[in-house]
Structures are given as C-alpha cells and as structure tokens.
Amino acid sequence: MNGSLKRAAGGLLAVGVAVALTAGCSTKSTAKPAAAAVPGGQAGSSTKIAVVAAENFWGSIALQLGGTHVAETSIITNPDTDPHSYEATPNDAKLIAGAQLFIQNGIGYDTSWAPKLVSANPASGRDVLTVGDVVGLKDGDNPHQWYSHDSVYKVIDAIVAEYKKLDPADASYFDTQKQSFENTTLATFNQLESEIKTQYAGTPIGASESIVSPLADTLGLKMLTPYSFLKDISEGNDPSVADKTTIDGQIKGKQIKVYVYNSQNSTPDIAAQVNEAKAAGIPVTTVTETLAPASATFQDWMVGELQGLKAALAQATGH
Template sequence: MSAAPVPRTARRQRLARIALVTAAVTVTAATAAACSTSAARTGHTDVSGGASGSGKKIQVVAAENFWGSIASQLGGSRTEVTSIITSPDTDPHDYEPTAGNARTVSGARYVIVNGIGYDAWADKLLATNPGSDRTELKVGDLVGVKPGGNPHRWYSPQDVHQVIERITADYKKIDPAGAAYFDQRKKAFETETLAPYNRLLSGIKSKYAGTPIGASESIVTPLAEGLGLKMRTPETFLNAMNEGSDPTAKDKTTIDRQIKNKQINVYVYNTQNSTPDVQAQVKEARAQGIPVATVTETLTPAGASFQQWQTAQLRGIERGLAKATGK
C-alpha cells in the first residue's frame, strides 16, 4: 500500500529546521561516548537509543533504509546495520535528527549517507562527532555527483552497483578477516539476489528504449536514464517539485499539452510527494488513457528489501509501457 501523499517544503525551510537542531545534536554527540544500550538492533529498525559499538560485528549506520538494506545484505552476520530513515511517511529531505540518532552515529564504525544535499542533517551528525576510526561513505562523492545535481542515486542502476562495490571494499578494510565472506556475499547479491532487478532493467531497456514518458519530479530521472526512456517533462519542473518550489506557468502548460496530445506514453509519479499540481496531472493522464506508474522515496512497504521495492516499481513501469505501446 502506498504511503499518504506528503507535500514537500522548500529547501530553505528544511535547512532552517536543521540549523535549529544542530545545537542539541552537538551537545548529545559530545556526551555520546559515555552512553550505551544493550538493546538488540535489526537491519532496518529506526533506533532511538544508543549504539553499542561493541562486539565483533561492524556497527553500520545508514541515513536511509534503501542504502541500509543493501549494506545489511552485503554484510550478513558480520555486521549490524541500523537505518535512520525507515518509515514511508518520513520525508528524508525534512527529517530532523534526534538525540538517539546522534548516539547511534557516535557508536558506528561505518556510516553511509546519500549526500548531494539530500540528507544534510546526516552531515551535521557526522560533523559534530568526527570519529577517528570511523569509515564514511558519501554516495554523491563516490559517483561524482556534486551539490546541485540529482541526489536520487539509488534510482540509478549504475550508481547502485558502484555503491555495492564500495561497501564491500570498505567492509574488507574494516574487517580483513572477513574478506572472503564479504566477497561471497557480494557475488551472491549481484548474481542471485539482484537477478530479477537486473533482468527487468535490461528487458525494459531493450524493448522500450526511446519511449517518451512524463514524471512528477526528478526522482524518476536517473531511472529513466538507466532504462533508456525519453523524459519529456521539463527539467525545470522536475527540479522545482523536488525542491518544493512552485512550478512555472510555462512548465505546467507544457506538461498539460504533452498529456492532452498524448506526447508521453506513461506518467510516473512519486506518491510521497504528491502536490495538487501533480494530482491534477495524474488525473488528466488517466482521463486521456495514459498509464500511470508510481514510485516512492524510500522502501515501501517499510519492511521491504531494496530489490523487492525496486522490482515491484519496475514491473509497474513495464506494465504501463506494455499497455501504451502494445509491445
């Protein structure tokens, strides 16, 4: 079931809220070394208590659960992975870190954040507690996307595979004794676990490359590029929706024309950022007989794995393309 639509605020409002919590986070991080808890942690649980940092397992914290899911599956029994953002109802852009989050990060040996301005609150947590023995992975830096670029790298198949390679390499450096184990986990994950995901990617690309689509925001752009689909929605509109800004009248007119004249074959929208403008486009697309497919910002349902979530969305896009093209 899709999460209820969550309108997104402008980035300047997000940054203002982050600034308000920075002082509290700083105080918490300063005393975090003395705090611990014996509570058990699972791979995709949003932990509000402290991180133990003890034992032989690598304590891993991922800012978002899509990266946490991958990290957990690659790490297996030699890691304990905690994801901070786990609920489909939580917008990672707007998240305000808690004191518990600060303690969790302080006890981590390995931290994964998306970067590119997507989770600036996570940067604040890292900056207030620069652990000397902690390894940090910023996905944006890894894949070479600078601030201002499209932050939704988990929707880029190429970038996902880069992240898999780096996480495995980092695990092997942190835990050399487990190198062979991590190599085996990576091989199984890429060749077996992700097989349905990879088949869908290649199948859609080979069958529907060049097919024009429309979208509600820039979250769809990396996936469209990976599938070889032609994005017709103006980039300025996609970016405005991602930033929480008002789209221009010109862009809305362009999209209305594309839908009315059926210049797109499928419309894809993020159900977690469904504004009145987007809802109007979805309604019009359906009225014109244009198939509508959905994606979400984070794992949906909350307990899903990365591959379950992605393959379900890819199948929805594939069905829409098949219906629209007759292929």
C-alpha cells in the same frame, strides 16, 4: 511549510541536536549490538561492524552485503517521510556517533543534517561513505542515485571495500557476499531492467519529479517533462507557469505514453497532472523515495516498481 523552509529548519535542528548530545543528552539507542558473536564459529573477526545508514535503501544493501558480519541501523525508514525535509533527532546523533561506518547520500539530499551530526560527534575509527563522492556528483546534481543501475553497483563496490578495510580478516567473506548479491539477489532486478530497456527504449514518458530521471536513463526511456520542473518539485520549489503549461500540453496531446509520480511527494500540481493523465487514458504508475513497505528489501522494492512500470508501458504501447 514549503520544502525550502523545511530543509532550513531541519538543518537548524540538526545543529541543535548535535549540541544537545555533546552536552550530555541521554537518549535510548535502537542500534543493534556492535560486538555480537558471529554465528557458527566462522573464521575471522568475532565482532560485527556497526553500520548506520542515513536512508534505508542504502541500509538494505549494506546489510545484505555484510551478512552475519555487520549490524545495520537505518535512520530514515518511514515511507511517509520526505527525506529532503527530514528533521534529525538526538537518537540519530547517538547512532552516528557509535557507528564504525556511516553511509550518507550527499548530493544535497541529506546534507542539511547528516554531515552536521558527523562533524559535531567525532569518533576515532569511524568511516563515512558519501554516495555523491562515490559516483562523482555534487550538490545541485540529481541526488536520487539509487534509481541508477550504474550508481548502485558503484556503491556496492564502495561498501564492500569499506567492510574489507574495517574487517580485513573477513575479506573473503565479503567478496562472496558481493558476488552472491550481484549475481543472485539482484537477478530479477537486473532482468527486469534489461527487458524494459530492450522492449521500450525510446518510449516517451512524463514524471512528477527528478527521482524518475536516473531510472529513465537506466532504462533508455525518453523523459519529456522539463528537468527544471522535475528539479523544482524534488526540492520543494514552485515550478514555473511555462513548465506547467508545457506538461499540460504533453498530457492533453498524449505526447507521453506513461506518467510516473513519486507518491511520497505529491503536490497540488502533481495531483492535477495525475488526474489529467488518467482522464486522457495515459497509464499512471508510482515510485517512492524510500523502501515501501519499510520492511522491504532494496531488491523487492525495486522489482515491484519495475513490474508496475513495465505493465504501464505494455498497456500504453500494446505490447
């Protein structure tokens, strides 16, 4: 089944899931308790904010910003899953129905299922944070904004604002968490981005899909792969012959210095390009769509990928 059909099926299943839940479907929830006592007898609220994230990269950030004052559950966690074609379950509907804060990506990424479950399971007191709204993007724009430095920091601001709204008694705690996360937790991540941009800005690269575009923009790398190809692969569509011919020429002519591909979405076309790049002596490095391993934190995952990209750039340029 191609990507478009998978997404259509996922959307239909999401509707069915919602109907099943509202009809009384009983499914055991894996959500953490929403009202656990705060360790250490800290001042402020004695309950935890129940947070559910559609994707675990936003969930990791939300959990670390919330600290001891939130209980977070992510829906998509399997690194072998393509979130574009995710099929929702009855338990997902229960999690969203019980959340005080639900974080969804939007921008056409999880819109085949997440908004449907939200609307089918209304809950008073639940806030919904849509990343696309936070960063000012809409369906059809590049949804992979967790690879954009600026977008990540906008989402951090938005999550903390939600926490302070839901738990105003602990506002100062969330401010402290935010400061620590940005200045200490993300220090190595920020340093690597700065180093790569300083040393390799303008270096031409190729990529398998549009997930790499926000990262290339952040790092100042020059993306030579036609965006129409990147978008087609990302959305599960067949790329044009003209785009594939262009990329073949870029690889064989060594116009690109490094090839970056999403190992969670490797089509026959991408596998062929990876092999061609390796045969041409072009360093190849990978990124993934969700945390890999699933137990990783956002920053450890990103640091690992940035280190791999930096090593590939160093190999390609000799410095």
